[in-house]
């Protein structure tokens with residue numbers, strides 16, 4: 254049971270070092286997730302009422318954005334049929350109102366920044382500064398207690414306050430999350446795995462609105478920061494990406510001048526122009542985190558169509574194809590660390606060496622299992638509870654493949670001039686929810702790695 258031992262010692266080492274972490278800057282997307290666990294009868298009734306034929310048109314191909322109720326319901330069916338996540342901007346206010354009336358089962362913190370702020374600050378006790386595009390009372394109430402700060406400008410001077418003390422009467426940015434379990438069936442369509450469809454009733458995050466405090470005082474905000482995690486670029490379009498990307502570029506330059514390693518959380522970015530622009534910025538980052546669909550989408554804009562197809566054609570994803578793709582990406586952009594996660598295993602390609610890279614991955618897999626199991630990780634003790642979750646069986650073949658190809662030992666190999674770290678993950682059979690697991694993995698591994706150094 255080599256992995257059992259490695260998991261236990263990695264967890265202890267990261268836990269006992271977390272107290273050494275310096276401030277982490279988190280920018281840019283925070284919102285409110287209104288989570289609805291779908292029910293068959295209710296959904297079928299709604300589809301009939303909205304016009305079955307019209308709805309089913311969108312179950313075959315997603316619209317670009319949601320302009321009416323049939324598009325919303327069709328997009329939900331699109332996700333269910335494929336067991337795939339999707340997220341669309343909801344433009345029409347009547348559809349937004351329909352979603353509000355449909356209601357939700359739970360309100361939760363949303364957006365990569367919000368989720369990571371609560372995990373790092375609220376659970377691990379790592380001080381974080383978060384960018385929250387709109388701080389309504391409801392948004393503030395979703396922040397956990399702990400060293401979580403937002404900048405507040407008062408008569409030109411900057412203060413760092415907990416979001417609950419910000420007292421901003423700003424707008425609610427609500428993302429409606431429609432979750433379904435594996436096997437969920439409507440009109441004979443059966444979900445091959447658990448997942449969700451997200452409809453964003455939010456004019457701020459999808460456009461990557463950056464607050465004046467961050468535009469005017471960025472250097473002051475970052476003065477005592479040690480690490481940064483950047484996210485929220487995914488919903489930009491070729492029409493609106495230039496402005497925000499220009500500001501982000503300036504921000505990254507400041508971070509690099511100060512020697513602050515920055516991680517980019519690369520969520521699925523449907524617009525190819527935007528994806529190419531992000532690829533062009535990647536070399537400015539220390540690290541990037543992505544899953545198989547995201548890595549394939551990056552290979553596509555790099556002209557590596559064959560590799561992109563290979564990444565999507567096996568289950569579990571072929572680790573040799575993943576390594577090839579990560580090598581191409583690292584060599585093309587110069588990014589120093591690539592953290593790949595998929596259902597069943599993670600890989601990290603780094604231009605530096607050490608077991609701490611693998612150990613941080615192990616810690617993050619425990620955090621992910623806790624998140625999948627409980628929906629919300631409340632304390633580091635919740636993570637301990639995930640120790641019982643079994644290691645994914647399918648990962649054995651993945652490991653054997655890596656041992657054969659690269660002579661990997663205890664999850665570590667040398668590939669070209671990089672280190673490749675591998676871990677098999679723990680998979681929760683019946684997860685409570687799927688939203689935010691990726692954010693939990695990436696932030697735990699990135700911060701975990703730096704505290705172990």
Ligand code: AMP
Nearest residue numbers: 544594595596625679680681684690691
């Ligand atoms: P993303 O697709 O970026 O949201 O990340 C989802 C990640 O969460 C996947 O790559 C898996 O590694 C992990 N994951 C998904 N479902 C589970 C589960 N049931 N138990 C543990 N980890 C999971």
Ligand code: GLC
Nearest residue numbers: 286363364365428688689692
């Ligand atoms: C995206 C969604 C947000 C969700 C998050 C989870 O940022 O917009 O609603 O909470 O992903 O990773």
